[in-house]
Amino acid sequence: MNSQFNISNSIQYSNSNRIENRKNDIGLTVSFLMDSSNNEIGQIMSLFDSHGFAVIKGDNGYGLIDHQMNIILDCLYNFEYNRCGPEFNNRYLAVQRNECYGLINGLGKFVVPCKYPGFAPFIYASNCELLNNGFVCITNGRKYGLVEITNSNQYLLNCVYDKIGFHSNNQYIWQDFLYPDDKRYIVAYSAESCTIFNVLSHQVCIINKQIYNIEIIFNNHVIVISKFSKKDETLKYYILSVENGIIMDEVEYDGLATLDGKYIQVRQGDYWGIFDLLENKEIIPCQYFHGEKQGWNSVHFCPDFMIKPNEDLILVLNNGLWGYIDKRNNLVVDCIYEKARPFSEGMAAVYQNFYWRFINLDGEFVGGKYLEVLDFKEGMAGVKEFDKWGYINKYGILVIPFRFSEARSFTEGLAPVAFKIKWGYINKKNETVIPFRYQWAYPFNVGIASVNDYGGNGHIDKNGKWIDYEEYKQDNDTYHNYEAERWDALTDGMEGDYPGSGVDYDLLGF
Structure with missing residues (x-):
């Protein structure tokens, strides 16, 4: 020097x-x-x-x-x-002695002894992500292995892999029941196998088939993988039941779409059903929702097109008409409706004879007839009569009169509504909380909402104050998804709306 x-x-x-x-x-x-x-x-x-x-x-x-x-x-x-x-690098200093490498922390103490052939470059985000979460990617110059800093005297995974990194639980499809930054699984790929390491349980599962690609991991016992079928040149999806690192069962599907932490929608051919992830079995057979066509693409449905989380009844289509079944595949509400939506808070919107109405779990009508409706959220639903929107409660009583040109559902006690051409926010007492001054406005999520004030897009808090979203997210350790009503299916990534909803959610900005 x-x-x-x-x-x-x-x-x-x-x-x-x-x-x-x-x-x-x-x-x-x-x-x-x-x-x-x-x-x-x-x-x-x-x-x-x-x-x-x-x-x-x-x-x-x-x-x-x-x-x-x-x-x-x-x-x-x-x-x-x-x-x-x-x-x-990332709070650690890599040192070398006698052709072996180790790591020293910011206190000058060895956290990884000088006994390993080398470390994967920390300039790559995947390696830094491992290091920041207590793991070190080891390399011998050709292959990669893994060491945990808290137990750094032995390999977790030997240097036999071509790639090692954290697996994202929401890499392909939207899952509002999982945190996007959840670092629970490390996946290591080699030419002969794929190894899944559970960070929480330290359980290792080895899939000894190189044709598989890990798509999503639901919990300690259920893994979804994919492989290319040479027979018909399509992707097939497999739900694997894993116990103590051993594959116990394997079920093949043509497509997948998420529901919540317990259920996943599955498709065989052109028909959909529901798979119970906790019971590791298909509870609703793949016999509903024949794949309709729109141009050269199949129509795709939103992730809860059959059932919403925590609801008891499931939306089904039979001979072009809609009804509802229970989780044992028993018909509860006859398939007599031209359009329908999944149950939400024990109420479902159905369409018949040019009007939308709501039914309860017994199939009984609640409230009046409307031109358009929104699903129940926080005990209220937006309804449209003539050219104005208002809100009803679960008894069908109009609690906020028809006065808004546009409306969206209540979240966190507030609803975005438009008066003439400007958007603002009201509470459940019909009081204006944030004035009507925006070109458009989205519902609140974790205390913030996305709006446009005719000069540009931004974020506000519940007092209508502009905030720096990136700074807010960092300070509050939160994640905001403004497109939770849309999804990317594992089939081919197309976006879609509720089937037969009567509402174009793309036009609404969802």
Whole structure:
């Protein structure tokens, strides 16, 4: 290193080590660390960094010292550094000795001993993500393995894999029951197998078929994978039941779409059913919703087109008319409606003879007839009569009169509504909480809403105050999805609305 450092002029320290400055052959000042017997320990090679360390070079390698001139790391190692100090990556310094590598933390302590062939480059986000969550991707130059920092003396996964990284639980389809940053599974791929490591239980599942690709992992016992079928050149999807790392059962489907943490919708051919993830069995056979066609693409449905989470009845289509079954596949409400939607809060919207109405779990009508309706949320539903919207309760009583040109559902106690051409927010008492001043407005989610004030898009809180969403998200550890009514199916990624809803959710901005 060309830069020289003059840290002090022969200052004595409490541990008897001291700094001695000398002139070299070309007249530059060079600093050396000396012990109490005036023996040279090594040359100071950098300034002190943010961790309080400076690099020192001895006869057998490099080390670290602190501000008190204590030896933090003996001069036996090689590592990256610059004039500003040792180069820590994601709070760790990779050091090498005798062709083996280890990691030192910000306190100067070894967290991974020098016994591994190398670390995967920390410049890649996937490796940094592992490191930030307590795991280190090891490499021998050709293959990758895994070590856990809290138990760093042994491999979790040996260096036999081509790729290792966290698996995202919502990588392909929308799941509002899972957190998007949930780091629960590490997936390692090789030419011969795919290994799934459960971070919470430390359970390892090995799938010994290279034709599989992991698509989504629902819990400790159920995994969804895909493989390409050469027979008909399509993707097939498999739900695997896993116990103690051993595959117990395997069911094949042509398509998947999520519901909630317990159910997943499954498709065989052109028909859909429901699979119970906890019971590991199909509870509703694939006999509903024949695949309709729209141009050259199949119509795709939203993730809860048959049933919403925590509801008892399931929406079905038979001979072009809609009705409802229970979870034992018994018909509860006859298939007599031209259009219908899934039950929401124990109420369902059905369409017959040019009008929408609501029915309860017994199939009885509640309230009047309407041109358009929204699903029940927080005990209220938006309904349209003539050209105005209002809101009814579960008794069918109009609690907010018909006065709005557009309306959306209540969330977190507020509903976005439009008066003439401007949007604002009302509460359940029909009081204007945020004035009508926006070009459009979305429902609130975790305390914020997306709006447009004719000058641009942004985010507001419940007081109507503009906020920085990225800063809010960081401070509140939250995630906001403004398109929760849309989805990407595992079939081919097309977006869709409720079947037979009578409402174009794309036009509404969902």
